[in-house]
Amino acid sequence: MPQADDELDLRDYLDVLIRRKWLICSVMFGFFVTVFIVTLAMTPIYKATGRLEFNMQPPKVTKFEDMVVPQTQTREFMNTQSKLLTSDSLAWRVIETLDLVNNPDFNTNLEGMGFLAAISGALGAMSGQPGAASEAGGVAAEVQQRLLKVFRENLEVKAERDTTILNLAFSSPNPALARDVVNTLIRSFISWQMDMKVGAAGLANEQLQKQVELARMRLEKSEAELNSFAQKAGIVSLDSRMNLVYKQLEEINTALAVVHAQRLSKEALHNQAREAGVSAMPVVINNELIQQLREQHVLLVSQYEDLLVVFKPDYPEAKRLKAKIDDVSARIAGEENRILQGIRNDYLAAMKNEEGLRKQAEVATSQALELNDRATQFKILEREVETNKEIHQSLLQRVKEIDATVGADISNIQVVDHSLLPVKPDTPKIRRNLLLAIGIGLMLGISAAFLLEFLDNTVKSMDEISDRFGIPILGVIPEAEEQFRDRLDHLVTTEPRAGFSEAIRTARVSIQLSTAAEGGTKKLLVTSTTEGEGKSTIAANMGQAFAAAGDKVLIIDADLRRPWLHKVFPSSGPRTGGLSELLIGTTTLEEVVRKTGQENLYFMPAGLLPPNPAELLASKRMRQYLDELGTTYDRIIIDGPPSVGFADVLVLGSLVNGVILVTTLGRTHRQALRLFRRSLANINARLLGTIVNRLDVQNRIGGYYTKYYKYYYHSYSYGVGQAELPSESAAGQTEEKRAS
Known part of the structure; x- marks a missing residue:
C-alpha cells in the first residue's frame, strides 16, 4: 500500500509562483522603490562611541568602608550604572556644559524657542505681573523636558556580555557634537560619582557627630548612677576573686x-x-x-x-x-x-x-x-x-x-576608550536597506501569492488525494438528482439506473477487484474525517449493493456516539438492543442481528449510547463477535464514527480487513486527511482507498470523471433523462442535519 506523501510538492508550488509572478514582482518593486526613496530622504546620522569599565569593589587607600556600599551582584550593578548614565540630572549636566540649548544641531527648534522666549520676557516686563513670569517659567520647563527627551532618544547605553564594561553611544547629524557629548558624559559621570561620595560622607559625618555627643552624655549618666548605687549597697566588686x-x-x-x-x-x-x-x-x-x-x-x-x-x-x-x-x-x-x-x-x-x-x-x-x-x-x-x-x-x-x-577614595570607573570623531554616517545604510527591501519585498510577494492560493485548506482534486496522500480512488459518487434526495438511503435498490446507484456499484466492483487476489475482504469499515460527508449513506447503499450481487451482508452501526442507520433500517418488532448491549453482555448475538426488507441483507443497530464507546469497541468481545460473524456472512460492513477527535476508528480499523474513507472535494481538509492516513499507518490498518462523494460535475475542474459523467449520464439519458444535476449535494445531507 502506498504511503501518504508528507513532503512538499515543489511542482505545485512552482506553478503557483509562475502563475502569480506579476503579483510577486509588483509587490517587490513597489516595496523597493518605497524603501529607496525613504532612504535617500533620510538625514545622515553619525554615531560616536566610548567605553567605561566598572570595578564592583573600588580600590581602597584606607581599610575603612565607604558610605555608599557597592552592589555585589554584577547584573544588578551594571543595570544600576546604566540607569544612572541615562538619568535626567546627568543629561542636563551635559546639556549645560556643552550649551546644547543654543546648538541648532541638537535643538532643532532653536529659532522658534528664542522668539517665544523673547515674547514671554517682553510681556512679563511690560505687565510686571508675577503670572507672566510663571508662564515664562513653564515655557522653560517645557523646553527642558523636550531637550531631555531628545537627549535620551539619541543616547544608547549597552553592557557587554560577561564583562563590567558599558558601551556609550550618541547619535547626531553633527559628528563633532556626537563625539563631544560622549566625552563630556564620561567626565560628568565620573565627577558626579565622586561628588556623590563626598556629599554622602559629609552628611554622614555631621549626623555621627550629633550621635557621638548624645552617646557621651548617656555614658556619663550611666556611670554616675552605677557608682552611686555601689556606694549605697556597699558593693566593691562582683568578681569572686575580689569579693x-x-x-x-x-x-x-x-x-x-x-x-x-x-x-x-x-x-x-x-x-x-x-x-x-x-x-x-x-x-x-x-x-x-x-x-x-x-x-x-x-x-x-x-x-x-x-x-x-x-x-x-x-x-x-x-x-x-x-x-x-x-x-x-x-x-x-x-x-x-x-x-x-x-x-x-x-x-x-x-x-x-x-x-x-x-x-x-x-x-x-x-x-x-x-x-x-x-x-x-x-x-x-x-x-x-x-x-x-x-x-x-x-x-x-x-x-x-x-x-x-574623605578625598582618599579612588573612583571605581575607568575610561577604556574615549570617543573619536566618527567619519562615516551610521544611518542610513543604503546598501543594507536596499538588499533588505529586495528580500522583504520578495517575501511579501510570495506570501501574498500563497495566501491567495492556500487560504482554503481543503482538498481540491482527486489527483491530490491519490498523488499527494497516496490513497487509491475506489469510486466517485456524483451529486444525486433533485428527485432522489429524499430516497438516498435505499436509492441503489429503488432506483438502480440512477447515476448515484451506478456509481455505488462501480465502487463495489472496485473493492471486489482490489481484494480479489487475497480472496476478498469480509470485514469493511466505512468512515470519514468529519461529519456530513455521507459515510452512513454510502455504507447503507454499499451493503445493499453487495446483497443485490448475491453476498450475504451484515451492516453494523458502530457509531456509538451519533448513530443513524437505525432510521434507515427501522425495526418492526420490539426493541431487542444493539451493539452496545451486546458488548456489555446484556443481550445475545441472535437478538441484536435482525433482517431487513432486502434479501441477504441483515442489520445490527448501535443500541443505547454508552459513556465509553472506545473501551467497548476495544474489548475482547468485539473481536470475538466479529470473528464469529465472519463465518456466517460474506460481507460485514461497519459504519464507524468520524475519525477526527475519536479513537473509535483506530480501534475498529485494527479489527477489520479494510478501511474505506469517504471524502468530499472542497470539504475534506488536507490536515485531517494526513492525520487519518498516519493514524492508520501507526496501527498497521489496511486502507483500501477512498470514495469521493458529492462530486459536482458542473462546477468542478475538468478531467476524466467530469467528462465521463457528463457524457454518460447526460448524453444517453441513462436512467434519469436530461435533468440538470443539482448544485448541492444530497448524499450526506441527513448527517449534516444530524451535525447541526
Missing part, C-alpha cells in the same frame, strides 16, 4: 565536697566491717601482729591435733596446748575489735566534720544570696554602662574612618 563573700562560699563548698567524699568512703568501710566482719578486711589482713598471732594459732592447733592422736584431751600436755590456743584466739579477737572501733571512730569524726562544714556553707550561701539581691540592680547598671561605652567607642571610630576616607 570576700563569694570567695568564702567558694572555699567552703570546695572543702565540703572533699569532706563529703571522705565521709562516704569511711561510711562504706564501716558498713562493710559491721556487716561482713573485719577478719577479711585488708586492714586486718595486713596487720603484722594479727598475722603473727594467726601463724602461732595455726602451729598450736597442729601440735594439739597431733597430740590427740596418741593421748586423750585430759592429758596434761594437751590441756596446756589447749590453753595456749584459747589465749591466742582471744588476743586475735581483741585486736580485731580494736580495729573495728577505730573504723567506727573515723566514720563518726567524718560525719561531725561534714555537718560542721555544711552549716558554714548554709551561712555563706545565705550571705551570697543576700549579696545577689543587691547585685541584680548593680549588674543592670553595669551592663548599661558597658553598652553605652561600646556605642560611644563605635561612633567615635566611625567618625575617624569617615574623616580619613
Whole structure:
C-alpha cells in the first residue's frame, strides 16, 4: 500500500509562483522603490562611541568602608550604572556644559524657542505681573523636558556580555557634537560619582557627630548612677576573686565536697566491717601482729591435733596446748575489735566534720544570696554602662574612618576608550536597506501569492488525494438528482439506473477487484474525517449493493456516539438492543442481528449510547463477535464514527480487513486527511482507498470523471433523462442535519 506523501510538492508550488509572478514582482518593486526613496530622504546620522569599565569593589587607600556600599551582584550593578548614565540630572549636566540649548544641531527648534522666549520676557516686563513670569517659567520647563527627551532618544547605553564594561553611544547629524557629548558624559559621570561620595560622607559625618555627643552624655549618666548605687549597697566588686563573700562560699563548698567524699568512703568501710566482719578486711589482713598471732594459732592447733592422736584431751600436755590456743584466739579477737572501733571512730569524726562544714556553707550561701539581691540592680547598671561605652567607642571610630576616607577614595570607573570623531554616517545604510527591501519585498510577494492560493485548506482534486496522500480512488459518487434526495438511503435498490446507484456499484466492483487476489475482504469499515460527508449513506447503499450481487451482508452501526442507520433500517418488532448491549453482555448475538426488507441483507443497530464507546469497541468481545460473524456472512460492513477527535476508528480499523474513507472535494481538509492516513499507518490498518462523494460535475475542474459523467449520464439519458444535476449535494445531507 502506498504511503501518504508528507513532503512538499515543489511542482505545485512552482506553478503557483509562475502563475502569480506579476503579483510577486509588483509587490517587490513597489516595496523597493518605497524603501529607496525613504532612504535617500533620510538625514545622515553619525554615531560616536566610548567605553567605561566598572570595578564592583573600588580600590581602597584606607581599610575603612565607604558610605555608599557597592552592589555585589554584577547584573544588578551594571543595570544600576546604566540607569544612572541615562538619568535626567546627568543629561542636563551635559546639556549645560556643552550649551546644547543654543546648538541648532541638537535643538532643532532653536529659532522658534528664542522668539517665544523673547515674547514671554517682553510681556512679563511690560505687565510686571508675577503670572507672566510663571508662564515664562513653564515655557522653560517645557523646553527642558523636550531637550531631555531628545537627549535620551539619541543616547544608547549597552553592557557587554560577561564583562563590567558599558558601551556609550550618541547619535547626531553633527559628528563633532556626537563625539563631544560622549566625552563630556564620561567626565560628568565620573565627577558626579565622586561628588556623590563626598556629599554622602559629609552628611554622614555631621549626623555621627550629633550621635557621638548624645552617646557621651548617656555614658556619663550611666556611670554616675552605677557608682552611686555601689556606694549605697556597699558593693566593691562582683568578681569572686575580689569579693570576700563569694570567695568564702567558694572555699567552703570546695572543702565540703572533699569532706563529703571522705565521709562516704569511711561510711562504706564501716558498713562493710559491721556487716561482713573485719577478719577479711585488708586492714586486718595486713596487720603484722594479727598475722603473727594467726601463724602461732595455726602451729598450736597442729601440735594439739597431733597430740590427740596418741593421748586423750585430759592429758596434761594437751590441756596446756589447749590453753595456749584459747589465749591466742582471744588476743586475735581483741585486736580485731580494736580495729573495728577505730573504723567506727573515723566514720563518726567524718560525719561531725561534714555537718560542721555544711552549716558554714548554709551561712555563706545565705550571705551570697543576700549579696545577689543587691547585685541584680548593680549588674543592670553595669551592663548599661558597658553598652553605652561600646556605642560611644563605635561612633567615635566611625567618625575617624569617615574623616580619613574623605578625598582618599579612588573612583571605581575607568575610561577604556574615549570617543573619536566618527567619519562615516551610521544611518542610513543604503546598501543594507536596499538588499533588505529586495528580500522583504520578495517575501511579501510570495506570501501574498500563497495566501491567495492556500487560504482554503481543503482538498481540491482527486489527483491530490491519490498523488499527494497516496490513497487509491475506489469510486466517485456524483451529486444525486433533485428527485432522489429524499430516497438516498435505499436509492441503489429503488432506483438502480440512477447515476448515484451506478456509481455505488462501480465502487463495489472496485473493492471486489482490489481484494480479489487475497480472496476478498469480509470485514469493511466505512468512515470519514468529519461529519456530513455521507459515510452512513454510502455504507447503507454499499451493503445493499453487495446483497443485490448475491453476498450475504451484515451492516453494523458502530457509531456509538451519533448513530443513524437505525432510521434507515427501522425495526418492526420490539426493541431487542444493539451493539452496545451486546458488548456489555446484556443481550445475545441472535437478538441484536435482525433482517431487513432486502434479501441477504441483515442489520445490527448501535443500541443505547454508552459513556465509553472506545473501551467497548476495544474489548475482547468485539473481536470475538466479529470473528464469529465472519463465518456466517460474506460481507460485514461497519459504519464507524468520524475519525477526527475519536479513537473509535483506530480501534475498529485494527479489527477489520479494510478501511474505506469517504471524502468530499472542497470539504475534506488536507490536515485531517494526513492525520487519518498516519493514524492508520501507526496501527498497521489496511486502507483500501477512498470514495469521493458529492462530486459536482458542473462546477468542478475538468478531467476524466467530469467528462465521463457528463457524457454518460447526460448524453444517453441513462436512467434519469436530461435533468440538470443539482448544485448541492444530497448524499450526506441527513448527517449534516444530524451535525447541526
